[in-house]
Amino acid sequence: MNFADNYRAEASDLLADLETALLELETQPDCQELTDRVFRDLHTIKGSGAMLGFNDIALFSHEVESTYELVRAGKLTVMPRLISLTLLARDHITTLLDSGANPELLRVGEQIIEGFLELQKTAGLFKAQHSPAGVTPPASAAAVPPREPGHRCSYRIRFKPPEKVFIRALNLRLMFLDLQSVGECSVTCHTQLLPDLDDFRFETCYLFWDIVLTTDQGEAAVRDVFLFMEDDAELQIVALGEPDEDLDEQRLGDILVGTGTIAQDQLRAALAEQEHLSAVKPGAVKSEVPSLRVAADKLDDLVNIVGEIVTMQARLTQVAAVCGDPEVGFVAEEMERLTDKLRDSTLSIRMLPIGATFGTYRRLVRDLSRDLGKEIELITEGGDTELDKTVIDRINDPLVHLIRNCVDHGIELPSERTAVGKPTTGKIRLTASHSGAHVIITIRDDGGGLNKSAIRQKAIGKGLIKEDENLTEKELFALILTPGFSTAKTLTGVSGRGVGMDIVKQNVEGLRGTLELSSEEGKGTTFNLKLPLTLAIIDGLLVRVGGQYFVLPLANILECFELSEEAIARNRSREFVTVRDEMVPYVEIRKHFGIAGPRPAISQLMIAETPQGKFGFLVDLVIGDHKTVIKRLGGLFNNIESISGAAILGDGKIALILDLGEVAKEAMEANCLPALR
Numbered sequence: 001m002n003f004a005d006n007y008r009a010e011a012s013d014l015l016a017d018l019e020t021a022l023l024e025l026e027t028q029p030d031c032q033e034l035t036d037r038v039f040r041d042l043h044t045i046k047g048s049g050a051m052l053g054f055n056d057i058a059l060f061s062h063e064v065e066s067t068y069e070l071v072r073a074g075k076l077t078v079m080p081r082l083i084s085l086t087l088l089a090r091d092h093i094t095t096l097l098d099s100g101a102n103p104e105l106l107r108v109g110e111q112i113i114e115g116f117l118e119l120q121k122t123a124g125l126f127k128a129q130h131s132p133a134g135v136t137p138p139a140s141a142a143a144v145p146p147r148e149p150g151h152r153c154s155y156r157i158r159f160k161p162p163e164k165v166f167i168r169a170l171n172l173r174l175m176f177l178d179l180q181s182v183g184e185c186s187v188t189c190h191t192q193l194l195p196d197l198d199d200f201r202f203e204t205c206y207l208f209w210d211i212v213l214t215t216d217q218g219e220a221a222v223r224d225v226f227l228f229m230e231d232d233a234e235l236q237i238v239a240l241g242e243p244d245e246d247l248d249e250q251r252l253g254d255i256l257v258g259t260g261t262i263a264q265d266q267l268r269a270a271l272a273e274q275e276h277l278s279a280v281k282p283g284a285v286k287s288e289v290p291s292l293r294v295a296a297d298k299l300d301d302l303v304n305i306v307g308e309i310v311t312m313q314a315r316l317t318q319v320a321a322v323c324g325d326p327e328v329g330f331v332a333e334e335m336e337r338l339t340d341k342l343r344d345s346t347l348s349i350r351m352l353p354i355g356a357t358f359g360t361y362r363r364l365v366r367d368l369s370r371d372l373g374k375e376i377e378l379i380t381e382g383g384d385t386e387l388d389k390t391v392i393d394r395i396n397d398p399l400v401h402l403i404r405n406c407v408d409h410g411i412e413l414p415s416e417r418t419a420v421g422k423p424t425t426g427k428i429r430l431t432a433s434h435s436g437a438h439v440i441i442t443i444r445d446d447g448g449g450l451n452k453s454a455i456r457q458k459a460i461g462k463g464l465i466k467e468d469e470n471l472t473e474k475e476l477f478a479l480i481l482t483p484g485f486s487t488a489k490t491l492t493g494v495s496g497r498g499v500g501m502d503i504v505k506q507n508v509e510g511l512r513g514t515l516e517l518s519s520e521e522g523k524g525t526t527f528n529l530k531l532p533l534t535l536a537i538i539d540g541l542l543v544r545v546g547g548q549y550f551v552l553p554l555a556n557i558l559e560c561f562e563l564s565e566e567a568i569a570r571n572r573s574r575e576f577v578t579v580r581d582e583m584v585p586y587v588e589i590r591k592h593f594g595i596a597g598p599r600p601a602i603s604q605l606m607i608a609e610t611p612q613g614k615f616g617f618l619v620d621l622v623i624g625d626h627k628t629v630i631k632r633l634g635g636l637f638n639n640i641e642s643i644s645g646a647a648i649l650g651d652g653k654i655a656l657i658l659d660l661g662e663v664a665k666e667a668m669e670a671n672c673l674p675a676l677r
Helices: 003-027 032-051 055-072 078-098 103-121 172-182 217-224 251-259 264-279 296-323 326-349 356-371 389-410 415-421 454-459 473-481 502-510 565-570 660-671
Strands: 153-160 184-190 210-215 233-240 349-354 375-381 386-388 425-435 438-445 514-520 524-532 539-545 550-553 557-562 576-578 582-588 602-610 613-619 622-631 642-649 654-658
Touching: 003 032, 003 078, 003 356, 032 055, 055 078, 055 103, 078 103, 078 582, 103 264, 153 217, 153 524, 172 210, 172 217, 172 264, 172 622, 217 233, 296 326, 326 349, 349 356, 349 389, 356 375, 356 389, 356 425, 386 389, 389 425, 389 502, 389 524, 389 539, 454 473, 473 502, 473 514, 502 642, 539 602, 539 613, 539 654, 550 576, 550 622, 557 565, 582 602, 582 660, 602 622, 602 660, 613 660, 622 654
Parallel strands: 375 425, 550 654, 582 613
Antiparallel strands: 153 210, 153 233, 184 210, 349 386, 425 438, 438 524, 514 524, 539 550, 539 622, 557 602, 576 582, 602 613, 642 654
């Protein structure tokens, strides 16, 4: 990844944090911490962009940042118009980041900047002119707007940048130029931490600086110069008071003693420590814990390689069991232990907190609610819950569909809520929590709920059910997830065309997850999504039918028991079985996939939970638990929905991974079996 790509990645993270901070600032306009956070994000985007040649982004960000400097100084208040403009500015920076500048985008940027200038006019802070969009700001431009000359003060600054400052492509020379624009300064560079050439690492910064700066702009302006590396650097700023005329000619230690900042004996101790530091090997200096950005495709390759290692380890274990050699058995056990550790560590790298995804929905709810004239608050919980990055990426669109439906169909208008005794502001709760090998995501609104009568009439009109057909509440609500179903009386730009809910269901089931909804009229609707933690490896149950092996996802299996030929015969080949006084349909895997050969005298029946309800699966033999590395099938198998992948067993044989929901669905359609829920 080159410096430009690295900047794009870091800027994307900063823009996401900026959006979150702005939405929080809108509800807490007097929070200084949030104002500083917005300013810091803008300043970092500007500073790093100027260093790496993203001049259009740097200039535009500088103009927005200047407005927030006025907010920090108490000269401009946070208002909804300011937040909306800054969100537009954030989107504009994102566009510049993705596609680069062009004349049309520059005109859009000018219009946004004009909006900020209008706010400054309103506050009596009109800025006479600003840089045209096509002009690149000088690298040494000050981080804060010019100020009126005032009380001059001298500062002693100790600055030690992070060791990996060069890897982050931060240009220290430009930072010092910024510092010179703030005031008069003298700089002393310390080189005592430089190692011998044999130990020298070119990517590491070994230098640190002592600076004496005289300025009339105040300490805040001084700190702003270091703002985009302050969190990682060692930075000390000490005010020395009024400057003397021959300040630059005095020794720094004498200045500190003369102003009473330190005592004479403290100065001697500091000098002794400095001499000691020059004799210390660089390896003894505490270093940072490094972090790296890794492309997602490289992680995918790593997971695939680990999957191959897991397969070979299983084969080694099988060989060790056959040969009976204790030494080989010991090696196989150690290999299994190390492989398990490698597998868990590799998968943990791809696990990300879902909170970053949740944060993007605040903006969605804010904009949609304003378009629809509603007042809606999004409350998120469980943002630290971790999911595989692949799952997070694929679940984003379904969650957007569900939240949009809650905003459009679920939450009522303020006048309607007031009429029924509800607060004018509706609430949508988005929560996540772990449940074994799954994550449960819940979306709950406190709106009007689902109208059972309207759903039933719509279903009858579309021919989905008969007029005299009795449905449970769960079955009635499930009709909403059928293609083209909508009870909306009018079409809007948000929803109402019946497109989306069936896609949500397909996408969730494509992730081996389930989607359920419940509702109470007048009180709201709840969507529950149950998703696997990862799509790379699953806990499976290995079974055999004839000479073919299958893997059934263990999370779906409820229980397993034997079924004899006599019991099947007594049932007259009707594919039902009674489990604790409940009739459960089942499918014979041998017959379903056309596997030749007779059934054994005793077959194994597994009862599983599927989207169609409880369903049984009849196999010849259950071999046992199997940690299954999922392999994708080729394009020829794309239309076989009942098989979700394959696994390679220890002896090199192939086991097909079954999608139990699809197998049950196909069996029901072929045999007209009802699902007992």
